[in-house]
Amino acid sequence: MSLLTVGSVAFDVLETPFGKTGKILGGAATYITLAASYFTQKNNLVAIVGDDFPQSMRSVLENRGINTEGVEVRKGEKTFYWSGKYHDNMNVRDTVEVQLNVMGDFDPQIPKSFQGAKYLMLGNTSPTIQKSVLDRLHKRPKLVMLDTMNLWIENTYDDLRTVLREVDILTINDEEARMLSKEYSLRKAAKIILEMGPKMLIIKKGEHGALLFHGKNVFFAPALPLEEVFDPTGAGDTFAGGFIGYLAESDDLSFENLKRALIYGSAMASFCVEKFGVERIVNLTREEIEERVSEFVKLSVFQLV
Amino acid sequence: MSLLTVGSVAFDVLETPFGKTGKILGGAATYITLAASYFTQKNNLVAIVGDDFPQSMRSVLENRGINTEGVEVRKGEKTFYWSGKYHDNMNVRDTVEVQLNVMGDFDPQIPKSFQGAKYLMLGNTSPTIQKSVLDRLHKRPKLVMLDTMNLWIENTYDDLRTVLREVDILTINDEEARMLSKEYSLRKAAKIILEMGPKMLIIKKGEHGALLFHGKNVFFAPALPLEEVFDPTGAGDTFAGGFIGYLAESDDLSFENLKRALIYGSAMASFCVEKFGVERIVNLTREEIEERVSEFVKLSVFQLV
Numbered sequence: 001m002s003l004l005t006v007g008s009v010a011f012d013v014l015e016t017p018f019g020k021t022g023k024i025l026g027g028a029a030t031y032i033t034l035a036a037s038y039f040t041q042k043n044n045l046v047a048i049v050g051d052d053f054p055q056s057m058r059s060v061l062e063n064r065g066i067n068t069e070g071v072e073v074r075k076g077e078k079t080f081y082w083s084g085k086y087h088d089n090m091n092v093r094d095t096v097e098v099q100l101n102v103m104g105d106f107d108p109q110i111p112k113s114f115q116g117a118k119y120l121m122l123g124n125t126s127p128t129i130q131k132s133v134l135d136r137l138h139k140r141p142k143l144v145m146l147d148t149m150n151l152w153i154e155n156t157y158d159d160l161r162t163v164l165r166e167v168d169i170l171t172i173n174d175e176e177a178r179m180l181s182k183e184y185s186l187r188k189a190a191k192i193i194l195e196m197g198p199k200m201l202i203i204k205k206g207e208h209g210a211l212l213f214h215g216k217n218v219f220f221a222p223a224l225p226l227e228e229v230f231d232p233t234g235a236g237d238t239f240a241g242g243f244i245g246y247l248a249e250s251d252d253l254s255f256e257n258l259k260r261a262l263i264y265g266s267a268m269a270s271f272c273v274e275k276f277g278v279e280r281i282v283n284l285t286r287e288e289i290e291e292r293v294s295e296f297v298k299l300s301v302f303q304l305v
Numbered sequence: 306m307s308l309l310t311v312g313s314v315a316f317d318v319l320e321t322p323f324g325k326t327g328k329i330l331g332g333a334a335t336y337i338t339l340a341a342s343y344f345t346q347k348n349n350l351v352a353i354v355g356d357d358f359p360q361s362m363r364s365v366l367e368n369r370g371i372n373t374e375g376v377e378v379r380k381g382e383k384t385f386y387w388s389g390k391y392h393d394n395m396n397v398r399d400t401v402e403v404q405l406n407v408m409g410d411f412d413p414q415i416p417k418s419f420q421g422a423k424y425l426m427l428g429n430t431s432p433t434i435q436k437s438v439l440d441r442l443h444k445r446p447k448l449v450m451l452d453t454m455n456l457w458i459e460n461t462y463d464d465l466r467t468v469l470r471e472v473d474i475l476t477i478n479d480e481e482a483r484m485l486s487k488e489y490s491l492r493k494a495a496k497i498i499l500e501m502g503p504k505m506l507i508i509k510k511g512e513h514g515a516l517l518f519h520g521k522n523v524f525f526a527p528a529l530p531l532e533e534v535f536d537p538t539g540a541g542d543t544f545a546g547g548f549i550g551y552l553a554e555s556d557d558l559s560f561e562n563l564k565r566a567l568i569y570g571s572a573m574a575s576f577c578v579e580k581f582g583v584e585r586i587v588n589l590t591r592e593e594i595e596e597r598v599s600e601f602v603k604l605s606v607f608q609l610v
Contacts, residue, residue, distance in 0.1 A: 089489050184394050187530045208513040211530060220527045220604050225492045225516060259607040293609065299525050300605050302564040304598065 002042035002116070003248040004141070005032050005241075006108050006133050007123020009047040009071065013083035013097075014276060016090065016231050024277040025057045026082060028123035028147065031237035034281050035268045036121075036245025037064040038289055043245075044114045046070035046133070048102045050078040060282055070111045074102045090229045091206075110136050119248040121240065122146040122167075127159035134166050143253065145169040145244050146198075147237070153179050165197040171240050173204045186211065187218075200258070202243070204236050212262050217255050221262040222300050224270040224292070231276045235269045238281060242268030267292040307347035307421070308553040309446070310337050310546075311413050311438045312428020314352040314376065318388035318402075319581060321395065321536050329582040330362045331387060333428035333452065336542035339586050340573040341426075341550025342369035343594055348550075349419045351375035351438070353407045355383040365587055374416045379407045395534045396511075415441050424553040426545065427451040427472075432464035439471050448558065450474040450549050451503075452542070458484050470502035476545050478509045491516065492523075505563070507548070509541050517567050522560050526567040527605050529575040529597070536581045540574045543586060547573030572597040 012026030029047050037043050044067045051073055061068055078101040085094045106129055120141040122130040130146060146167045152160050153176060160180075164170065170193065174186060180196075181189035186203055190213040193201050201213040207229070209222040243265030250257055267289060274280045317331030334352050342348050349372045356378055366373055386404040391397070411434055425446040427435040435451060451472045457465050458481060465485075469475065475498065479491060485501075486494035491508055495518040498506050506518040512534070514527040548570030555562055572594060579585045 185530075185532055185534070187532045205513070208510070209527070218530060218604055219607070220530070222514070222525045222527065222605075225490075225523060225525070227490055227492045229490070256608065260609060263607060297609065299523055300527075301607070302524070302568060302605075303561070304565060304602065 001040065001118040001142070001248045001251045002044065003036055003040045003119040003121065003244060004044045004046065004110075004114055004117035005029050005036070005121040005123060006046040006130075007032060007121070007125055008080055008103055009045075009049050009053070010080040010082055012233060012277060013081075014231055014233055015083075015085040015096075016276075017086070017088055018230055019276075021276050025060055026233065026277060027080065028234075028237045030061065030278060031234035031272065031281070032121055032123055032241035032244075033061060033066045034064055034278055035238040035241030035265075035272075036248065037066055038268070038284060038286060039242070039245035039249040039264070040119075041065060043067060044070060044117065046108045046110060046114065048072045048074060048106045048108075049080075050102050051075050053079045060278065064282065067114075070109070070114055072109065077102045084233065086232065090232055093232075108133050108136070115139070118142045118251070119244055120144045121244050123237065124149050127152055127156050127163045131159070131163040131166075134163070143168050143244075143247065145171060145240065147171050147240055148176070150176055150179055161196060167198045169200040169202060170198040171202040171204065171236075171243075173206070173236065177201075177203045202262070204239065206232070206235070210239065210262060210266060212258060214255055214258065219255070219259045219262060221259075221266045222296070223266060224295060224299065226270065226273065229273045232273050233277060235272045238272040239265040239269040241265075263293060263296050264289070267296060306345065306423040306447070306553045306556045307349065308341055308345045308424040308426065308549060309349045309351065309415075309419050309422035310334050310341070310426040310428060311351040311435075312337060312426070312430055313385055313408060314350075314354050314358070315385040315387055317538065317582060318386075319536055319538055320388075320390040320401075321581075322391070322393055323535055324581075326581050328386075330365055331538065331582060332385065333539075333542045335366065335583060336539035336577065336586070337426055337428055337546035337549075338366060338371045339369055339583055340543040340546030340570075340577075341553065342371055343573070343589060343591060344547070344550035344554040344569070345424075346370060348372060349375060349416075349422065351413045351415060351419065353377045353379060353411045353413075354385075355407050356380050358384045365583065369587065372419075375414070375419055377414065382407045389538070391537065395537055398537075413438050413441070420444070423447045423556070424549055425449045426549050428542065429454050432457055432461050432468045436464070436468040436471075439468070448473050448549075448552065450476060450545065452476045452545055453481070455481055455484055466501060472503045474505040474507060475503040476507040476509065476541075478511070478541065482506075482508045507567070509544065511537070511540070515544065515567060515571060517563060519560055519563065524560070524564045524567060526564075526571045527601070528571060529600060529604065531575065531578065534578045537578050538582060540577045543577040544570040544574040546570075568598060568601050569594070572601060
């Protein structure tokens with residue numbers, strides 16, 4: 001089934017204890033669509049860049065079969081820029097610099113050929129932008145997934161609540177779930193958030209895995225304990241992309257299949273952190289992915305006697 | 306099979322956002338033997354208390370079938386005392402007061418009838434005390450499990466390394482694993498620690514579950530996401546007690562069975578935190594435990610197509 005992703009494409013400059021990059025390809029929608037590309041063939045992207053965005057980076061997406069017809073190039077303007085620095089244990093990250101540039105007035109236009117998407121991923125942008133995408137689709141997708149962040153919860157709470165009413169799956173991290181629900185217990189937080197609109201909630205806990213809540217069902221996907229986390233940038237988006245890509249490919253929304261999608265998402269995220277930026281997720285094979293998934297089976301499946 | 310536990314029995318005074326207790330029954334060996342009592346029938350305890358330790362508390366243990374013949378009562382002295390206070394989110398705990406009292410010169414004597422134990426749990430005490438227990442057993446148990454803490458890693462590192470050579474399973478938390486191995490990555494830390502002697506390593510991550518390392522095998526048991534954590538005191542010891550009690554009952558050291566033991570340990574810990582102190586783990590039924598275990602199956606078992 002077709003997947004439509006709307007979100008940021010960016011230049012990132014990353015510094016970790018392992019080194020520093022130049023300007024590399026980044027942005028939530030980049031990671032999402034790259035991860036999804038291993039599953040779904042119809043992978044449509046709506047984003048915005050400046051005319052400083054090089055063809056070489058656009059090719060990284062196109063080489064993975066991502067349709068970039070919806071990537072607007074704003075003449076005379078600059079691409080969204082973010083630079084960040086990770087500290088020793090990779091758990092603390094400082095934003096060094098943000099230049100919104102073209103993202104400042106991103107007004108996503110949906111190409112005609114992208115209409116009718118069955119699966120929609122609203123990457124982390126303002127709730128107003130996210131809502132406008134829903135309003136511009138002629139037909140509601142079968143599944144709408146939305147990612148957001150602390151900034152929007154704090155500054156545009158009402159707008160966020162409005163768009164949440166139209167969403168099937170919300171994906172946020174544990175801190176954001178606590179912030180949005182005003183509850184520390186994630187179980188209680190999930191209950192409150194599921195009353196705001198979304199039928200399903202994914203709480204990402206980084207190196208501690210991810211929880212999926214759906215009605216009374218709860219499923220937990222661990223993160224793979226890795227020898228080395230090289231660069232955590234984009235891991236959450238890669239997870240989301242693997243998850244929704246797997247769903248779009250299988251087109252099965254049973255809880256059993258949602259569990260599998262969560263595991264595939266976690267597997268994709270485990271690759272992402274092994275190298276800088278998107279480096280590790282641009283030329284994987286499906287065999288490598290299946291092998292990684294089998295590590296998750298070993299890691300978490302047990303049988304009672 | 307018989308289980309021998311050596312460790313502390315204590316008076317605890319606990320304060321959480323939910324309230325404050327008076328002097329209640331505590332101590333690592335208390336939690337361990339209570340949790341193990343739901344699995345193994347031969348549950349022998351070696352500990353020390355002062356003559357202020359009331360029969361009512363001793364009865365709590367004896368009513369669960371724990372053999373307290375090895376609990377020495379030191380005349381004219383006082384029982385080990387600990388008081389602690391938890392902050393809002395239960396993740397930060399301050400020690401308010403510690404009185405070592407009789408624990409200051411605990412010199413564990415093994416009753417004749419306790420010799421020949423197949424399973425030995427060395428609760429968190431000094432490595433010297435732990436080593437003396439091994440030296441006093443006429444026959445090496447089939448399985449020796451040891452718990453320790455930051456204090457011993459910092460202050461008695463060499464003694465700890467000595468006793469670790471004789472241990473089958475080490476159980477510590479994530480911070481302690483990092484401290485002991487001088488490695489941040491838990492996967493690397495495990496490799497280093499498994500070269501110190503133990504064949505198996507359990508890294509406890511509290512609300513984030515527990516990892517079991519055995520050779521190249523890794524298994525992860527999640528913690529159950531609970532509506533409310535009432536009092537985390539003793540959760541780690543309850544986990545260890547459930548784990549080793551299950552092993553002692555099943556007497557099967559295959560990796561498949563170790564996984565099950567880890568899940569039973571996690572289930573016992575999930576009960577422990579629901580009430581103050583040992584309150585929730587003194588009168589469970591085996592049915593309640595099996596039901597809880599089935600929640601772990603729902604939480605973490607998935608099937609690939």
